[in-house]
Amino acid sequence: MPQGQPLTVPDDGLSTRQRRNRPLLMVHTGDGKGKSTAAFGLSIRAWNQGWNIGVFQFVKSAKWRIGEQTVLERLGRLHDETGEGGPVEWHKMGAGWSWAKKQGDAEDHARASAEGWQEIKRRLAAETHDLYVLDEFTYPIAWGWVDLDDVVATLRDRPGRQHVVITGRRAASELIDVADLVTEMAKVKHPMDVGQKGQRGIEW
């Protein structure tokens, strides 16, 4: 266990252990690479703790499958077969949310985003998962497809011990205010700057 010492100890009536185990709302934002990659890295850490993981990809390009999905779903099957780690569900908007019977109009991103958020609200109320990865969720918020005030209130008042990580550029300041941990991934250099496109194994 790491020995980091906080600079301040708040007068909140909680023990160190209680405070340590409070659920976190995490935001990975900024224009640099690593926002989603770090969220999926966090997921394998969580899997190893036996946590129940729910991934929700709010992106059209989720029609194609990234390596993390294959690996996390493989780890989920390993859990089902051997009891190692935790269960994993991976849902993506691009190909139609996997819980929805009717795939709906795949082009209607606004409605699909809103449906995704409603399902996440139901799961938060039911305390379905230990870790929620809301990948690229800042965009439907920024575009007004999902109501920011509703997101902030729902996440702030979520019951139990549910961790949430949200990724995407331009996270709203209201979201940052309510978050416990915010990292800005800032681009210093990217191969695209010198004409090199994304490649297998690095970008997906």
Next chain:
Amino acid sequence: MPQGQPLTVPDDGLSTRQRRNRPLLMVHTGDGKGKSTAAFGLSIRAWNQGWNIGVFQFVKSAKWRIGEQTVLERLGRLHDETGEGGPVEWHKMGAGWSWAKKQGDAEDHARASAEGWQEIKRRLAAETHDLYVLDEFTYPIAWGWVDLDDVVATLRDRPGRQHVVITGRRAASELIDVADLVTEMAKVKHPMDVGQKGQRGIEW
């Protein structure tokens, strides 16, 4: 495959495919959370491509095992058993490098760091791995335990198609100059600021 378009196309005589598949030197630096997590997230992506992965943790605290090690080594065994994904080796300085017969003086971090780098140089020359994760490698460089000029020249001139990702705060400008992809993970907010210490599943 993502459709990102580079802003410039260099006059380097390479085709888009050749340029796309050039090996990358990546640096995750900055004071924020997510540097190592994103590197290990990249490793699961690489595993899924069948790449040979070598992780080298340059930290004393590597005596304790983080979740990513358990999961990546589990994925490595899965590869050995079923042929899925790629092979994985995980070496850490804190408990003595796993390739070294003699564990040496565990307290002599300077010598252990130098030994780690010499082994990495041998492996780069032999083209042992497809992806090298040099975790927290900026620190032995900053402390002069590993020679920066040697690191820069070795990485710049490495043969074949070997990707390298280096994590740690305060990456040297010479390292950033020679890197292809640099992300600065900047801390916007961290639970430690309000007295909440790191917790299982989130920090390790």
